Amino acid sequence: MPSCCIIADNAAQFTRVNFPENICLRFINFKTEYSFINPKETNHNSGLDFPKHLALDKDPIIRVPDYDEIREVIETSVNQFDDVFIILHSKEINPAYATIIALLNKIKGRAAVHLIDSQSLSIGQGFLIQSAMDLISNNTAGNLIEETLREHLPHIYTLLCTPGLSYLHNAGYIDKGQSVVGEMLSLLPIFSLEDGTFTPIDKLKNIHGVIDYFIEYIDEFDDLFQVSFLQTTTPAIQEAKLIKQYLDENHPATIYTEHPHNNYLSSLIGPKGFGLVVIENN
Template structure:
């Protein structure tokens, strides 16, 4: 994994999810390994993410506003997580709410990290919160997020699709793609085999014109055949773009299932 260090990194404070496993809340989400997750969730084993409560986020924001002049909270897309809406409610209850800015990233994982890093670097340079927020809202539409999710049952237990859609889709062995598009988490196409999955990622990438950054997330070994093909396309079509591959983090594995794959693209052509 690439280890990226940057000025302003010390300004970042992470808000973590909790884990619910078969109805039992577990505060340390890393107490479960990706290898513990079965291909499908069911009534006997159904991990899902729990966002912090309003009270917990109130405590976090209260502490931050007592130590800093202003706080910018950037959260995973509200289309896949309630944490953004919970943070808004928590901020509204604070007397210092005028100094708190809650932002829906409209992405997740690496896409979220890109926005957080940008904000932290600009804060370290002394940019005003107004400028930082304006630049975030410029960058957000430039980030495109695509996931292939064969384990639809995980989406059901995380309240993202209904039960019949999840279990019929898994029974038919569909391999659907989902995108985060503004306020929605929507399916685009359904594949039938792994080769078509890779082809779709390549077609998705080919739609862009001025790519700055590409991240390929997956659950297999690093430098797989799929990642090699994607890397070659980036090198050929976007020679100045950065390419990284990552194994999916435990949060995504619990949310989308252990077999999910994803691509994050930053395209500067979008204004």
């Protein structure tokens, strides 16, 4: 049986926490200026709470991993394993993607390297990582694993909603004017990850309207596998229970999960942002 390693980044989130011990899972860690984690528990975060707004002239709050840190993860992996699967969050919003491509062109090892742009992040990216683990556990050949993961890509859909447009401005996805006007009007813009890129699709006036939009969006699918709601920081959005109620009544076989978003996602959409990930069968 070939030895396998998965390299991901910490934009990923997972619907399960127990992974096979015989599969190596390594992370390229983006650092964030703010954190939900006590600073005593990590060397990478300051532990400062996420503010409601960011100053328009503030430096980016997401820190790209050091070049040598990325190189060490890749170099040791390709020399120790037969197959290395690198499953990253969307290259369109991933400031380290170009560095990783450049390193892969330089570093040679025994491994067959399978680079996957998830065109997603959070639960969508995590779903691909979990799928890779399942396939590895079933002794699936490396090329077939890559092919299967790529077949999943067009069946993963992500919607993100945020009142904190200053965070999107800080990350470079909207300009200063859009950030100021959007927050002044107190609208809730909804973005879709279209081919991995933040794409505005609607603006609504309140959370209940956004939840209704999410339910109508889910209703467009005929063959659902999983629906995941990405919760805000406390207090949680209670209206999310309407999504579960809709699924229980109309798609009882569909997996439903809720997750507080991690530091990376909060650094993109703010602590009061929330979202929906829909995965259909393929």
